[in-house]
Amino acid sequence: MIILGIETSCDETAASICKDRKILSSIVSSQIIHSKFGGVVPEIASREHERLLNIIVEEALIKSSTKLESLNAISVTNGPGLAGTLLTGVSFAKGLGMGLDIPVIPINHLEAHIFANFLADPMLKFPFVCLLVSGGHTQLWWIKDMNKYILLGDTRDDAAGEAFDKGARILGLGYPGGPAIERKSKLGNPNSIKFPRGLMTKGSLEFSFSGLKTSLLYYMDSYDKTQGPSIADIAASYQQAIIDTLVEKMIRAINHTDAKTCVIAGGVAANMILRKNIEGRIPDVKILFPDLKYCTDNAAMVSFLGQIKFNDNKNIPIEFGIQPNIKLS
Ligand code: KG4
Ligand code: ZN
Numbered sequence: 001m002i003i004l005g006i007e008t009s010c011d012e013t014a015a016s017i018c019k020d021r022k023i024l025s026s027i028v029s030s031q032i033i034h035s036k037f038g039g040v041v042p043e044i045a046s047r048e049h050e051r052l053l054n055i056i057v058e059e060a061l062i063k064s065s066t067k068l069e070s071l072n073a074i075s076v077t078n079g080p081g082l083a084g085t086l087l088t089g090v091s092f093a094k095g096l097g098m099g100l101d102i103p104v105i106p107i108n109h110l111e112a113h114i115f116a117n118f119l120a121d122p123m124l125k126f127p128f129v130c131l132l133v134s135g136g137h138t139q140l141w142w143i144k145d146m147n148k149y150i151l152l153g154d155t156r157d158d159a160a161g162e163a164f165d166k167g168a169r170i171l172g173l174g175y176p177g178g179p180a181i182e183r184k185s186k187l188g189n190p191n192s193i194k195f196p197r198g199l200m201t202k203g204s205l206e207f208s209f210s211g212l213k214t215s216l217l218y219y220m221d222s223y224d225k226t227q228g229p230s231i232a233d234i235a236a237s238y239q240q241a242i243i244d245t246l247v248e249k250m251i252r253a254i255n256h257t258d259a260k261t262c263v264i265a266g267g268v269a270a271n272m273i274l275r276k277n278i279e280g281r282i283p284d285v286k287i288l289f290p291d292l293k294y295c296t297d298n299a300a301m302v303s304f305l306g307q308i309k310f311n312d313n314k315n316i317p318i319e320f321g322i323q324p325n326i327k328l329s
Contacts, residue, residue, distance in 0.1 A: 001019065001020055001072050001307060001310065001311070002017065002018070002019045002066060002070050002071050002072050003017070003018045003019075003071070003072060003073050003074070003075055003105075003303045003306045003307045003310060004016070004017055004057065004060065004061075004071050004073075004074045004075070004096075004303060005017075005018060005074075005075045005076070005107070005299040005300065005301075005302035005303025005304070005305075005306050006053070006057070006074065006075070006076040006077070006089050006092065006093050006299055006302065007076075007077045007089065007109075007112075007297055007298060007299040007301075007302045008049045008053070008076075008077065008081075008085045008086065008088050008089030008092075009077045009079070009080070009081025009082065009085060009086055009089075009109045009297065010040060010045065010081055010082060010085060010135070010297060011030065011031040011034055011040045011045045011048075011085075011297075012028050012029065012030050012031070012296070012297040012298070013028075013029045013031070013048065013049050013052040013053060013056050014026070014027060014028040014029070014056065014297060014298050014299035014302075015027050015053075015056045015057040015059070015060035015299050016060055016298065016299035016300040016302065016303040016304075017060050017061065017063075017064035017066050017303060018300070018303035018304050018306065018307050019064070019066075020307075021122070021304065021307055021308075023119065023300045023303070023304065024063070024064030024065075024066065025059075025060045025061075025063035025064035025066075026060070026293070026294075026298055026299060026300035027056050027059045027060045027063065027299070028293075028297070028298050028299070029052050029056055031044075031045060031048045033048065034175065035174060035175050035176075037175075038169055038174075038175050039165070039169075039175055040082070042082045042083075042084050042085065043084065045082060045084070045085045046082075046084035046085050046087070046088050049085055049088040049089060050088050053088070053089070053092045057092075057096075060299070068100065069100070071100060071102055072102060072310070073097075073102050073103045073104070073105055073306060073310050074093045074096060074097045074100075074102065074103075074104045074105070074306070075093075075104075075105040075106075075107050075302050075303055075305065075306020075307075075309065075310070076089050076090050076092075076093035076104060076105070076106065076107060076302065077089060077106075077107050077108075077109045077112065077302055078090050078106035078107065078108075078320060078321070078322050078323055078326075079106075079108065079109065079322055079323030079324050079325065079326035080108075080109055080110065080136065080323070080324055080325055080326050080327070081109055081324060082324065083322060083324040086322040086323075086324060087322050090106075090320075090321070090322050103310070103316060105306045105309050105310060105316050106317065106320040106323075107302050107305050107306055107309070108326060108328055109297075109302075110132060110134075110137060110139075110328045111149075111305060111328055112301040112302050112304075112305045113132060113134060113265040113266045113301060114130050114132060114141070114143060114263065114265045115301055115304060115305045115308070116265060116290040116291075116294040116295070116298075116300070116301040116304075117130075117263040117264075117265060117288050117289075117290055118304065119290060119291065119294055119300060119301070119304060120288055120289065120290050120291055120294070121288055124261070124263070124288065125261070126143060126144060126145045126146070127142065127143060127144045127145065127257075127259065127261075128143050128259055128260075128261035128262060128263055128288075129141070129142060129143070129152075129250070129253045129254050129257055129259040129261070129262040129263070130143050130262070130263050130264070130265055131246060131249075131250045131253070131262065131263075131264045131265070131269075132265045132266050133159070133160045133161065133246060133264065133265070133266045133267070133268035133269060134159065134161050134265075134266030134267050134268065135159060135161035135162060135165065135176075135266075135267055136159050136161070136162070137155075137159050137266065138154070138155040138158075138159040138160045138161075138207045138209075138246075138268075139151060139152075139153065139154050139155070140152040140153040140154075140205055140249060140250065140253040141328070142253075142257050142259070143263075146308070146312065147315065149328055149329065151328075151329070152205050152253050152256065152257070153204075153205030153206050153207065153249060153253065154206060154207070155206070155207040155208065155209065156199070156206055156207065156208045157208055157209060157210035158208075158209040158210050158213060159209070160207070160209060160242055160245075160246060160268045161177075161178055161266070161267050161268050162209070163209035163212060163213055163242050164176075164177040164178040164181050164239075164242065164268065165177035165178070166213050167181060167212075167213060167216055167235075167238050167239075168180045168181050168235075170213070170216050170217055170220055171184070171216075171220070171231055171234060171235055171238075172231075173231075173235065176267075178267060178268060178270070178271060179270070181235045181238065181239050182239065182271055182272065182273065184231065184232050184235040184236075185232065185235045185236035185239045185273070186232075186236075187230070187232035187236075188229075188230060188231075188232030188233040188234070188235055188236030188237070189229075189233050189236055189237070190236040190237055190239065190240035190273075191237065191240070192229045192233035192234070192236070192237050193219065193229065193233065193234060193237040193238075194237070195212055195215050195216065195219075195237055195238055195240075195241035196211050196212055196215055196241065197212075197241055197244050197245050197248070198210075198211050198212060198245060199245075200245075200248065203252070204249075204252075205249055205252055205253055205256065206249075207245060207246075207249060209242065209245075212238070212241050212242065216234070216238055219234070220234075239271075239273060240273070243271070243273055243274050243277050244277075246268075246274060247274070247277050247278055247281065250262060250264075250278070251281065251282055254282055254285055259285065260284070260285060260286065261285065261286045261287075261288065262282070262285055262286070262287050262288070263287075263288040263289070263290075264278070264287070264288070264289050264290075265290065265295075266295065267295055267296040267297070268295075269289050269290060269295040270292050270295035270296055275289060
């Protein structure tokens with residue numbers, strides 16, 4: 001069983017070949033063109049996907065020594081994401097699928113992020129808690145079984161990745177903000193400024209990051225670099241405020257469900273301080289992170305989930321379109 005996975009939900013053009021649940025190739029092209037705008041420009045992203053898709057798919061086939069004719073199916077992200085970029089990927093996948101006369105499977109990007117953890121540990125078993133932390137989502141899930149997902153907590157405003165991106169913009173550190181803040185923080189003291197931790201009220205599994213961002217904005221309004229702490233200290237303190245919230249809510253969700261396993265998913269899972277802060281905090285609970293290369297957007301998670309959906313073919317729709325605002329439920 002060989003599946004080609006395609007991912008174009010935002011600014012990464014990606015293709016991957018998965019054979020019998022093993023990733024044979026995973027090619028990702030990150031569109032650095034957006035960094036000069038301080039964020040993703042949807043129109044440019046769609047055009048870039050269109051320009052790159054053929055090249056990236058061909059590279060994924062060559063790297064895995066796979067012939068186009070040996071593909072059994074194509075899986076493609078159809079939401080959530082930017083409408084124009086999703087449309088580029090889905091149209092490409094449908095055209096190729098029609099030409100090869102093979103099925104095309106729609107994939108929920110969030111579900112794919114969660115399933116990237118099965119690539120880290122093929123023995124991972126349901127049920128488990130998932131902290132899903134990406135650029136657009138910050139959620140806690142109780143993943144009971146395949147297709148049985150219960151939302152435990154969501155953000156009321158910004159996502160954690162968004163908080164990193166907006167914070168980096170305020171600090172002049174560039175885009176994407178997560179890696180930029182993490183890099184800068186290495187030189188700073190995370191305890192130098194006490195930024196607020198949102199929604200810490202007892203029992204709450206919800207998140208809020210907009211107050212933290214506003215607090216950074218006010219702090220920088222009156223910041224005097226000749227006297228105040230360094231930008232590295234501010235970045236490290238800001239990062240620590242985000243991470244403290246994520247870790248605390250994750251522990252609450254584990255206690256709430258009595259889970260024995262918890263996985264982290266999405267771009268923010270690449271943050272090493274998050275990983276260090278979780279380590280050893282919850283004895284007797286297995287904590288899993290995807291490989292670094294499968295935390296941020298990639299097509300390996302799409303081809304892998306495509307294979308699972310294909311085997312479980314009762315859930316494959318014959319016809320489908322893009323669903324930019326689709327939720328995981
Ligand atoms: O999952 P992802 O690649 O795309 C979405 O589905 O949104 O996540 C992107 C987000 C961005 O907000 C980026 O700043 C954040 O993940 N991110 C990080 C790190 N690497 C990426 N945040 C914190 N630390 C990182 N090392
Ligand atoms: Zn993503």
